[in-house]
Amino acid sequence: MxxxxxxxxxxxxxxxxxxxxxxxxxxxxxxxxxxxxxxxxxxxxxxxxxxxxxxxxxxxxxxxxxxxxxxxxxxxxxxxxxxxxxxxxxxxxxxxxxxxxxxxxxxxxxxxxxxxxxxxxxxxxxxxxxxxxxxxxxxxxxxxxxxxxxxxxxxxxxxxxxxxxxxxxxxxxxxxxxxxxxxxxxxxxxxxxxxxxxxxxxxxxxxxxxxxxxxxxxxxxxxxxxxxxxxxxxxxxxxxxxxxxxxxxxLGLRKNGIELISCPGCGRLEIDLMKLVKDVEGRIAGLELPRPIKVAILGCVVNGPGEASEADIGIAGGRGKGMLYKDGKLVRSFKEVDIVDELVKELETFSVPVE
Known part of the structure; x- marks a missing residue:
């Protein structure tokens, strides 16, 4: 009520x-x-x-x-x-x-x-x-x-x-x-x-x-x-x-913004997932978007494609490589060290400048 x-x-x-x-x-x-x-x-x-x-x-x-x-x-x-x-x-x-x-x-x-x-x-x-x-x-x-x-x-x-x-x-x-x-x-x-x-x-x-x-x-x-x-x-x-x-x-009280989800991690983890999530949180904080965007952060390249399909944008890393998915489809691959930069670059295509 x-x-x-x-x-x-x-x-x-x-x-x-x-x-x-x-x-x-x-x-x-x-x-x-x-x-x-x-x-x-x-x-x-x-x-x-x-x-x-x-x-x-x-x-x-x-x-x-x-x-x-x-x-x-x-x-x-x-x-x-x-x-x-x-x-x-x-x-x-x-x-x-x-x-x-x-x-x-x-x-x-x-x-x-x-x-x-x-x-x-x-x-x-x-x-x-x-x-x-x-x-x-x-x-x-x-x-x-x-x-x-x-x-x-x-x-x-x-x-x-x-x-x-x-x-x-x-x-x-x-x-x-x-x-x-x-x-x-x-x-x-x-x-x-x-x-x-x-x-x-x-x-x-x-x-x-x-x-x-x-x-x-x-x-x-x-x-x-x-x-x-x-x-x-x-x-x-x-x-x-x-x-x-x-x-x-x-609670659905903020519609414009980024909903960050990440896998819990398992024996297949091939990247420092906690550090990656914290790095992403720091870079995207305050980024204003015209609509809600769901971002999935995944810790290995095995399950990455399937799990990323449930998000607007997904990133997966491991074995020195990073991959970016959009609407479930692989958009590009890059060096693992560039994962955060590539994600932010993709998110900025959705963003609106803060006045």
Whole structure:
């Protein structure tokens, strides 16, 4: 069942209200290091990231936001905790969105100052509730960070913003416990029509984090709940985009793109398949295509022809040779070292340039 949510506009990217589900990430650089942060965001852009969030721990970081924004294409969101002056500076620097919990920034006049500033610039606020940082009275009431506790905390922050007649809001209720996360978002989906930002907090390493996020985010999206997602992984943030986009593609929520399939490997394996798959993923990340393309990566030249017939494009390698198939037919052969280059060259014949 599809959930009808409100729509917000985040630097030209629409979230909710029937807009395509977007994929977000967060920089892992020091925001004060403008060069490193811009470099990382550009890498995320190439990978297909729609929105990026930056930590703002102090005023120096807040003042760096404007310099960063001028050098990147995707909308940037400032992540603010407690200090309302950092929020005001982030607005001055031209951020497109803000993550801040109004109940954590103190006196009413401080909340009003932030709301007035974002309202004037048309900047949405994300209320971000995590299981590790719930209010003491809510924790005492529920005994632990339950799904109900997460939802109650989120709606408390929502009511604070609504008291100031501010409704340009999206909400997240993240937990390390996948079942609690799913339950909390379902409660919110029943109680409000604000767009929902899905995620499992502190999901962990690439392997475990991918599993937890795929189950949590995928379950909700399959039920029509969720408007934007972030897969939290330890390591390179570009991995978050690859996993996030694959979740969307698996559910048919991203039509234009590449679906990568590969054989599991067996005793006939004649090539380093894992390295080949990773190399291909890195080269094709963010490549925009006018229609879905299925790409098969196969580890030997024995089964390659038959298995490649089920994909739009297939590549097989082994014994120093590479082969490329299109619609099940062998198109050309080449040296094994050229496999990735030949695949990318073929895919580029389908591609459309990213504006």
């Amino acid at each position: 599809e959930r009808n949510s409100r729509q917000i506009n985040l630097g030209g990217v629409k979230v909710g209200g029937g807009a395509p589900v977007t994929v977000q990430s967060m920089t892992k650089t020091d925001t004060r290091d403008v060069t490193a942060t811009v470099l990382q965001i550009r890498g995320l852009e190439k990978a297909g990231c729609d929105i990026v969030r930056l930590a703002v721990p102090d005023m120096e970081a807040a003042k760096a936001l404007g310099h960063i924004k001028k050098q990147v294409r995707i909308p940037i969101v400032s992540d603010i905790h407690f200090d309302y002056k950092l929020a005001l500076e982030a607005v001055k620097q031209g951020v497109d969105g803000m993550r801040i919990n109004p109940g954590n920034i103190g006196a009413r006049y401080r909340i009003k100052a932030v709301v007035d500033a974002v309202k004037e610039r048309g900047i949405p606020i994300r209320i971000g509730v995590n299981s590790g940082s719930l209010e003491k009275d809510i924790l005492k009431k529920h005994g632990s960070p339950t799904a109900e506790a997460l939802a109650e905390s989120a709606m408390r922050h929502v009511s604070i913003l609504e008291d100031f007649d501010f409704r340009d809001i999206k909400i997240s209720v993240k937990s390390t416990d996948v079942k609690k996360m799913i339950s909390a978002y379902r409660l919110l989906a029943e109680r409000t029509d604000y767009p929902l930002h899905l995620g499992v907090t502190e999901a962990g390493t690439y392997e475990l984090g991918t599993i937890k996020s795929s189950i949590g985010i995928g379950t909700l999206l399959a039920d029509g709940i969720g408007d934007t997602i972030r897969v939290s992984l330890t390591g390179d943030p570009r991995d978050e985009i690859v996993v996030g986009l694959n979740i969307l593609k698996s």
